[in-house]
Amino acid sequence: MKTILLSLLLLSLLAPSLVRAAFYQWTDAQGVVHFTDNRNNIPKQYRDKASRVEVSDSAPAVVSPGATTASPAALAPGGHDERWWRDRFKALRTELKTLQDQRTGLDQQLVELRRKRTIFQRARDREAINTMEAQISTIDGKISEMLNRIAALDLAAAQAAVPVEWRQ
Known part of the structure; x- marks a missing residue:
């Protein structure tokens, strides 16, 4: 009896799991691809365009709402061709x-403004420094947002099984 239980336990551990999860994918007006596991998280204006992505142990498959036949674009990774991914x-x-x-x-x-400020001690130089620091802070925010967009696109490409060469 112990050998039967042990063999069943080993078989259950070695057998691949059939776990599946459903996600939704949509592209916003700026062209950024978003993913969620809850359809209610999709903004109302994008719900009709959202596609259901079935995730399992095999390659992901995108299921478009109302689609019955597979078009060549649907067979491409993420529904887009190589040029689209590279251009993005x-x-x-x-x-x-x-x-x-x-x-x-x-x-x-x-750096130049700070050098002038050290030499001349003018109030307008201090204002220019504050303005410049605010501009730098704004650009830092934009750079951070851009890095997030690149990471999101890379994640979407990875989930759509886009070849690494297309992501260069």
């Missing part, structure tokens, strides 16, 4: 690079 990543990274370059320029201007 390129656009986000280009915007991030622009923001980082802009921040570097502002940092250099700030």
Whole structure:
């Protein structure tokens, strides 16, 4: 009896689990892809366009509402072709690079303003420094948002089984 129980236990541990989870995917007006496991979390204006993503041990499959036949776009990773994925990543990274370059320029201007402030001690220099620091803070927020958007797109690409080469 013990050997039967032990063998059943081993079989149950070795057998792959058939756990499935349903997620919803939608793209907002800015083109950012969002995922949720609760349909009520989807904004009302995007609910009709949301697709159900079945997640299991196998590759993910996107089930569009009302779709009966598989189109070539639906067979592509995430419903988009290679060009779309590459362009999306390129656009986000280009915007991030622009923001980082802009921040570097502002940092250099700030160093120069602080140098002037040390030499001349003028009130208008202090105002310029405060303004510059506020601009830098704003750009830091934009850079953080851009990094989050890139991470979200990378997560969506990973979940849609997009090849790594397309994400470069």
